[in-house]
Amino acid sequence: MTNFHSTIDVSVNGQRRSDEVDHRSTLLDYLREHLGLTGSKKGCDHGQCGACTVLQDGLRINSCLQLAVMADGTEVITIEGIDAEGIDAEGIHTEGIDGTVDRAGSGGGGASLQRTFVELDGLQCGYCTPGQICSAVGVIREIAAGWPSAVMEQVTDRPALTEAEVRERMSGNLCRCGAYVNIVPAILRAQELRS
Amino acid sequence: MTPLGYARPRDVADALDRAAAPGAMFIGGGTNLVDLMKLGVETPAALVDVGRLGLDRIEELAGGGLRIGAAVRNSRLAADARVRQRYPVLAEALVNGASGQLRNMATVGGNLLQRTRCAYFQDTSADCNKRVPGSGCSARAGDHRNLAILGGSPACIATHPSDMAVAMVALDAVVNVRTPAGTSRTDVRELHRLPGSTPHIETVLAAGSLIESVDLPAPVEARSTYRKVRDRASFAFAVASVAAIVQLDDRRVRDVRIALGAVAPRPWRASAAEDVIRGESPSTALFESAIAAELADAEPLRGNAYKVPLLRNLVVRVLCELCGVDPPVRSLA
Incomplete structure (x- = not known):
């Protein structure tokens, strides 16, 4: 007899959880419907808009495209817990990449992004904002870890946090209000604040 | 569900x-x-x-190649210093694919075996020989703007959407496959079948086979690039792409490897074009005759005929850049 449910052990915003999930549930539905963490949004539900972005083991992912059962054993951070998240490369250190991991400003990076999004009007309706901020934490970490992007002259270069990099790396987060002109400065400003 | x-x-x-x-x-x-x-x-x-079987490592092969576990995430592969230094064309293809979030999730094996994004394949109310064999093809008379001009059949003109696989085909990568009977190896360029009358059979893998890893042969001293054309600057599937690797002697092209993306049911190795170029002195005229040879069998339809001049211009320009030849200036016609 096939079992259609499993118990998963996950850490969500630092709290350990053990819950039974239907194998069909996505991580997004588990967070919203099971845990009541409705900050992560369901926009397209097909991985195209980024409103559902959360951090898993330090990396940003689309929670709408991962089954909750696949998240067993992982650590998930949603917008509800992002304020305590650092925006350094800790946790995603990449083997063989030259350069030191910059730990300055570790802790509170997520909170500074929340502040700069408010101060610089990085939103209008706000629906995409939780995903934008979680994704931005991931972007700043990935740049700190030296991960390449499509706008680099050479993939062997070390990236810097520039407007072009932010625009490229944030392309998985759509904002139908078109607040991009303020989202980009908000991310750049958050980085300035911590350095 | x-x-x-x-x-x-x-x-x-x-x-x-x-x-x-x-x-x-x-x-x-x-x-x-x-x-x-x-x-x-x-x-x-x-x-x-199969995400936690220990297939998430990138290992050195004797002779300078790399073995990439099938469960390595696309972002980790693109960030790996050995990949960036030895196979920059692969890192370029990876960072041009999908979004940052998706690259953190998607695996190498899954990227190779991902399905076409043909709208009719994804729409269960449409006819699609790939999804329901024998049901017909809604794309031929419908919206086929981003579908195949090479290698298609009356039954199916779906394209393989990967960027990563295009670079792997140009790099002569090989997949290591496990079946209950043992292990086997298949060139990535031979992994996907052309549709013929059975477009629902997409690869040469037997049912129940598992891709364990992909081997990259030792790198060669060469110039290379991955160039992608799409409807917006980021987070969009290609309408056409090219991975090109060129080895130049004094005045001649010692070797060239060209793979095309988003124009065929599989990442398309442009062997006919390579044969025209290999051993010759690089020039715009040479590259134009090379891509003409490759496109001789193209079967564009009304809605995707634009891909023929697009691909020609793309390939000629990339080869000119890699070989230090002034690219042609021409009208859009």
């Missing part, structure tokens, strides 16, 4: 056992399969999660 079994196998042998059950499918990152399940295109009875 219908109720679903789920298993996390102990090892590869256990995974193969579980995949033999009726209706079972492997799942890697889930970025394509979960989406297709939501759309009702795929209805697995059970999923076998």
